[in-house]
Amino acid sequence: MEGKLLLRPLLSHPRLPVAGLVPSRRLRASRILLSDRRPRPKARQLGVSLRRRPSHQTETTPSRGGREWWAPTVVAGLVLHLALCSVAFLFPTYARACVGALPPPPAGAVEVEEEDDDEEWKVALQQWKSKTYSLSVPLRVVALRGSFPPAWIKDFVEAQGKRIKFSPEFRSSLDALFSEMSQCLEKGQLQPKSTMAADVVSIGDSWLGYAIRKGLLEPVKNAEEQDWFRSLSDRWKIHLCRNHNGDVDPNGSIWGVPYRWGTVVIAYKKNKFKRHNLKPIQDWEDLWRPELAGKISMVDSPREVIGAVLKYLGSTYNTNDMESEVNGGRETVLESLTQLQKQVQLFDNMNYLKSFGVGDVWVAVGWSSDVIPAAKRMSNVAxxxxxxxxxLWADLWAIPSATKFQTDRIGGRTRGPSPLIHQWFDFCLQSARSLPFRQDVIPGASPLFLENPVPEVPQERNKRKPKLDTNLVRGAPPLEILGKCEFLEPLSEKALDDYQWLISRMQRPHRGLFGNLLQNISSVLNFKSRA
Incomplete structure (x- = not known):
């Protein structure tokens, strides 16, 4: 029927929230079509499009009266459609209920998506595992050059695996190590490459007390719970247990871990002694023999020089009161010290072995870590x-006190040393690490054999007999002599007064003998030792 407009509802569609109404009658001049338009799947929007569709057939133009009868109906349909859209926007829950729930995605698509996610996760995991820094743990060690064999570095890295970031550095002397740490503390500045920022450093045991008092070190935490601590003899534990003043204290903390030790020795030229019919040197008293006057060089250390005088007089290095513990008191010590000063041509820590090597002197007194390597390069030396x-001297591992610095330039080091320090201590104190010392590859001995006999070297590794004429047994003194040796302990106040009294009454030599120690005797006496 031409005069009526037929309206039919659109069927519900899963992706359409509401239904629309469209006129079903063709309009001759310009047909206006009100229709639903499928929204974009991702945007999920509701939309109504009003578009003009041109006629594909030639039709007569309707009369003015014909256009007027259907126009109100179209307008009413448009208003109704807009009202339904408004309801859908304002009440989405109700609209969804009317339309129905969306169908689930196909099962195959879900499985493919999960497989893609698993594959991406596996690739990301492999990339993360391939990065060497993802689980690496740093350990920075600054050591005295030549104090342990280079093979230790390779062996330790292999034992710990590729995740360790091991950074060993070396300094030429203990004096250089001590000076670098002191300068950092004095300036109050800490650089990432400075010695103070290291996890572990080398330090001589005779420097330990002074370094503790100056605040350069911090104690080794939980040392008593570690395997390396249990492997040490009581003599080590007593020597390394200090209070915050640096004095030996059974109630103190452990401040260092030994990794080698040695003694002060006397070297002499056998050919010179044989040519002049001189008896071999056996003890300290031989240094006072008149025929050796001007033929001796010695280290420039007040503890070693005055200690040798005390041993010559039958006392000990760690004499606390010379008046009561030495026959004749301080005057006798001063007399013997003056005589030794005349016997020694050179007191010097750097050049005493050079003078011995070129033949200016026939006898050299110094630390075995210096004397043994030099003597091996010479001939006819005992x-x-x-x-x-x-x-006795010992090289220790100690922890610099970097935690007292407020800086962000050294990362997590300000919170404490590397967690691998105890693994490093354990490694250095394993029995296998003693072999280079027993083979005389490195001068000194393992801390494991301070009070126990040093084991024999396997025959297949000891085919060549050592050329050096010495009473050292695989780097250590014989047990009967070792029992009479002693570590240098911090001086008591009374002993310090005695040392000051002796040095102030000595004639100032033109070469060596304590250098300028008279000006700083109170501080230097307690730590100036192996350089």
């Missing part, structure tokens, strides 16, 4: 530990 005992 090295002995005095039979009445000598002083």
């Amino acid at each position: 090295v002995v530990v005095p039979k009445s005992g000598s002083s």
Whole structure:
């Protein structure tokens, strides 16, 4: 029927929230079509499009009266459609209920998506695992050059695996190590490459007390719970247990971990002694023989020089009161010290072995870590530990006190040393690490054998007999002499007064003998030792 407009509802569609109404009658001049338009799947929008569709057939133009009868109906349909859209926007829950729930995606698509996610996760995991820094743990060690064999570095890295970031550095002397840490503390500045920023550093045991008092070190936490601590003898534990003043204290903390030790020795030229019919040197008293006047060089250390005088007089290095513990008191010590000063041509820590090497002197007194390597390069040289005992020295691992610096330039080091420090200590104190010392590859001995006999070297590794003539047994003194040797302990106030009194009454030599120690005797006496 031409005069009526037929309206039919659109069927519900899963992706359409509401239904629309469209006129079903063709309009001759310009047909206006009100229709639903499918929204974009991702945007999920509701939309109504009003568009003009041109006629594909030639039709007569309707009369003015014909256009007027259907126009109100179209307008009413448009208003109704807009009202339904408004309801859908204002009440989405109700609209969804009318339309129905969306169908789930196909099962195959879900499985493919999960497989893609798993594959991406596996690729990302492999990339993360391939990065060497993802689980790496740093350990920075600044050590005295030549104090342990280079093979230790390779062996330790292999034992710990590729995740360790091991950074060993070396300094030429203990004095250089001590000076670098002192300068950082004085300036109050800490650089990432400075010695103070290291996890572990080398330090001589005779420097330990002074370094503690100056605040350069911090104690080794939980040392008593570690395997390396249990492997040490009581003599080590007593020597390394200090209070915050640096004095030996059974109630103190452990401040260092030994990795090698040695003694003060006397080297002499056998060919010179044989040519002049001189008896071999055996003990400290031989240094006072008149025929050796001007033929001796010695380290420039007040503890070692005055200690040798005390041993010559039958006392000990760690004498606390010379008046009561030495026959004749301080005057006797001063007299013997003056005589020794005349016997020694050169007191010097750097050049005493050079003078011995070129033949200016026939006898050299110094630390075995210096004397043994030099003596091996020479011929007709003998090295002995005095039979009445000598002083002991030790190289220790210690922890710099970097935690007291407020800086962000050294990362997590300000919170404490590397968690691998105890693994490094354990490694250095394994029995296998003693072999280079027993083979005389490195001068000194393993801390495991301070009070126990040093094991024999396997025959297949000891085919060549050592050329050096010495009473040292695989780097250590014989047990009967070792029992008379002693570590240098911090001086008591009374002992410090005695040292000051002796040095102030000595004639100032033109070469060596304590350098300028008279000006700073109170501080230097307690730590100036192996350089």
